[in-house]
Amino acid sequence: MISLNDILKSNVELPLFKKTAINFIVTSNFFMEHLQSFFKSYDISMQQYNVLRILRGQKGKPANLATVQERMIHKNSNTTRLIDKLITKEYVERSICPNNRRKVEIVITKSGMQLLETIDPELNTIETQLFQSLTQEEINTFNSILEKIRGSQSS
């Protein structure tokens, strides 16, 4: 990935908002690529990891598809097939809800739980490394700025 300086080199006087937008995009790509390559070493995607975490959060209670979908960070328009992948890998199981046969019941398997237990401490380390150069105060400021950005729009 190209650094911000390289990008700016060609357009010397970029307005501050545009520079900030590009900086944000470049940094989030950098961040995501780090995480993705980590997850790839376990042969899952970030989306799949996210679903596993949601299912673990259910604490044994099965989740149906709509619940998973609504709790995903990045709404995926095809959660069925995402779950299919996890079933193939035997990290989750799916069955028809006995109360309402339109719904499905999705649960994380023992193998899925074990995967999370392996991944999580490593992930914590990576996340810590990515923010290691920030002071405690900067971390707090960063969080509040991010929340302000999300709050800035109605949608």
Added chain:
Amino acid sequence: MISLNDILKSNVELPLFKKTAINFIVTSNFFMEHLQSFFKSYDISMQQYNVLRILRGQKGKPANLATVQERMIHKNSNTTRLIDKLITKEYVERSICPNNRRKVEIVITKSGMQLLETIDPELNTIETQLFQSLTQEEINTFNSILEKIRGSQSS
């Protein structure tokens, strides 16, 4: 998309680094989705827009594929087909480089330039709106934090 509070609701005591990572991911998704839906109204992707901007930056001088690729924010492993899409839409033209027939020469068309001229002021407005709730000082802090994050890793 789900808000950070909703995500945190289930896991009350998240460590600060993890909370920050999730906050960052959620916010960058929010940001990207805004931009993507804007570009979609012009029937192009962010990647395609980015290539058009790179080509405009060449100021008439044709770019070859490797140059475009190296200047892209998000390295796409299939720039050929990305350019194909832009050719279909008649925003760029591609020809074989006469000096070195392995290379191609890619230039933005008049129609592509016009598209950028239409898009750019609207895009500036959107970017400004997304950061509207930040003070000047916060914007500067935000930029320096983002650069620190990118600088935190060797890769």
Added chain:
DNA sequence: TTCATACATTTGTATATACAAATATTGTAC
């Protein structure tokens, strides 16, 4: 000149994502 190697891009193939339409089930009005 001929061969091997490096280079620049394209193509094949697998997987991922987006959106709309289809399927199946349930609830409700009559």
Added chain:
DNA sequence: GTACAATATTTGTATATACAAATGTATGAA
């Protein structure tokens, strides 16, 4: 109970992305 709408998920199809292999071209050595 039948018909119709609402709900929950799946499937079809188009497009996007990732990575490896293939193609075509240039360069340098023998």
